[in-house]
Amino acid sequence: KQEVTQIPAALSVPEGENLVLNCSFTDSAIYNLQWFRQDPGKGLTSLLLIQSSQREQTSGRLNASLDKSSGRSTLYIAASQPGDSATYLCALGDGSSNTGKLIFGQGTTLQVKP
Amino acid sequence: NAGVTQTPKFRILKIGQSMTLQCTQDMNHNYMYWYRQDPGMGLKLIYYSVGAGITDKGEVPNGYNVSRSTTEDFPLRLELAAPSQTSVYFCASSYGRAGTEAFFGQGTRLTVV
Numbered sequence: 001k002q003e004v005t006q007i008p009a010a011l012s013v014p015e016g017e018n019l020v021l022n023c024s025f026t027d028s029a030i031y032n033l034q035w036f037r038q039d040p041g042k043g044l045t046s047l048l049l050i051q052s053s054q055r056e057q058t059s060g061r062l063n064a065s066l067d068k069s070s071g072r073s074t075l076y077i078a079a080s081q082p083g084d085s086a087t088y089l090c091a092l093g094d095g096s097s098n099t100g101k102l103i104f105g106q107g108t109t110l111q112v113k114p
Numbered sequence: 115n116a117g118v119t120q121t122p123k124f125r126i127l128k129i130g131q132s133m134t135l136q137c138t139q140d141m142n143h144n145y146m147y148w149y150r151q152d153p154g155m156g157l158k159l160i161y162y163s164v165g166a167g168i169t170d171k172g173e174v175p176n177g178y179n180v181s182r183s184t185t186e187d188f189p190l191r192l193e194l195a196a197p198s199q200t201s202v203y204f205c206a207s208s209y210g211r212a213g214t215e216a217f218f219g220q221g222t223r224l225t226v227v
Contacts, residue, residue, distance in 0.1 A: 089156060091156075106155055
């Protein structure tokens with residue numbers, strides 16, 4: 001059974017720092033990996049989608065990488081800002097079925113201090 | 115662009131009551147999903163649908179029912195609400211098969227007392 005783990009559960013950094021969020025998974029048979037942002041009491045906003053054949057995707061200050069062989073993905077945030085404070089979730093497209101089901105990690109809650 | 119719309123946003127139910135969480139999407143997506151999120155946890159799949167008239171169970175389906183009569187709508191029915199169903203419920207949709215981007219609604223926060 002696929003398991004997704006995000007470490008650390010919480011992270012606090014000063015403004016301006018570059019940071020890396022980690023996502024690990026146990027089964028390399030995935031269709032894709034998607035990073036989401038969740039603000040308190042809000043829904044999920046898609047940040048980046050990496051297909052299984054890709055190694056990385058970039059959007060602005062965000063860069064996500066995927067290494068299926070080692071079962072890892074990282075989300076790199078450059079020059080962090082207080083507005084980046086949120087919970088970040090990674091989710092895998094379940095490779096055992098062609099239905100688009102997602103398997104989520106527990107999330108990393110990020111606080112960027114001014 | 116409304117995307118995925120869920121109603122209501124908040125609801126308090128008494129034990130044993132029933133309710134329907136509404137979800138509609140305007141992106142003509144074939145695939146729709148219901149997830150629940152418990153505090154400090156990731157999302158878990160309740161039910162999903164790959165098209166009108168087709169639904170299937172996810173990881174945690176007990177206590178819930180769904181229907182999919184149209185492409186746009188995917189309601190989630192709670193029968194005989196229990197405190198264990200206190201959670202935040204998210205509806206999502208995607209265009210097609212695995213590998214396509216998923217879009218989420220804003221969630222319904224449900225408390226069963």
